[in-house]
Amino acid sequence: MESTVATVLHRLRGGNSSAPRLTWYGPDAERVELSGRVLDNWAAKTSNLLTEELDAETGVRFRMDLPPHWKSAVIALGAWQAGAVLVDGAADLVFSAEAGQEREGSGVRVVVALGALDLAYRGVLAPGDIDYAALVRQFADSFEPFDPPAGNDVAAELDGERITQSGLLEQFARAAEPGARVLVDGGRPLREVLATLLGVWAADGSAVLRHPDVEDTPNLRATERITAG
Numbered sequence: 331m332e333s334t335v336a337t338v339l340h341r342l343r344g345g346n347s348s349a350p351r352l353t354w355y356g357p358d359a360e361r362v363e364l365s366g367r368v369l370d371n372w373a374a375k376t377s378n379l380l381t382e383e384l385d386a387e388t389g390v391r392f393r394m395d396l397p398p399h400w401k402s403a404v405i406a407l408g409a410w411q412a413g414a415v416l417v418d419g420a421a422d423l424v425f426s427a428e429a430g431q432e433r434e435g436s437g438v439r440v441v442v443a444l445g446a447l448d449l450a451y452r453g454v455l456a457p458g459d460i461d462y463a464a465l466v467r468q469f470a471d472s473f474e475p476f477d478p479p480a481g482n483d484v485a486a487e488l489d490g491e492r493i494t495q496s497g498l499l500e501q502f503a504r505a506a507e508p509g510a511r512v513l514v515d516g517g518r519p520l521r522e523v524l525a526t527l528l529g530v531w532a533a534d535g536s537a538v539l540r541h542p543d544v545e546d547t548p549n550l551r552a553t554e555r556i557t558a559g
Contacts, residue, residue, distance in 0.1 A: 333481045334495045335410040338531050339373055342366035351531060353554060354400035355540040360446040362400055371471040376408025378469035384423065384438060388413030388479055393421035398516040398523040398539060399444055406524050413479035416486040430456040488521060503528035510535040513559035517542035
């Protein structure tokens with residue numbers, strides 16, 4: 331298995347980079363498909379946003395107050411690639427779907443618009459909030475870190491458990507069959523969804539992530555050629 335998230339992304343970008351790796355089914359008939367190359371591009375843009383706009387360094391702590399969503403996935407990938415540490419408590423950076431929410435121990439809030447066509451957050455940002463959708467597209471499609479995270483660097487501290495960069499793939503990720511096309515239930519906790527997605531990509535597979543409002547039907551499985559999940 332790959333040693334870090336960055337090496338998984340590098341693999342997805344190479345080879346058959348146009349093959350779908352993440353397909354999102356959202357409410358109101360949303361369908362967003364990301365190839366390996368596009369998935370890597372979004373992760374790179376996110377990494378560059380964090381390091382260039384927010385001066386994030388290896389070890390910066392981030393929390394995700396977001397539901398399972400394709401943007402949640404690329405944000406997690408981009409943050410891990412930049413050496414950030416996912417936490418479930420006090421954080422330096424908090425990714426949230428809503429502006430203006432206060433929480434003890436919160437740092438800079440990065441507001442994430444989740445609508446398929448949203449190029450910016452549609453509400454009113456609180457002072458100091460960062461608009462992810464409005465900013466992320468301006469950053470480069472490739473990420474060249476000055477000091478890339480090593481396998482033994484901490485990548486997550488969740489429920490009292492410390493997980494390294496290598497541990498994301500060796501213990502956090504859920505094992506998947508090589509090359510499987512996996513249907514993932516977006517009604518599950520974000521931590522479980524991220525673990526499933528990492529396992530799928532590490533096994534050179536692809537995932538279809540469906541919003542809880544989207545039914546799991548035989549037609550969906552046939553259309554997307556689901557083989558697992």
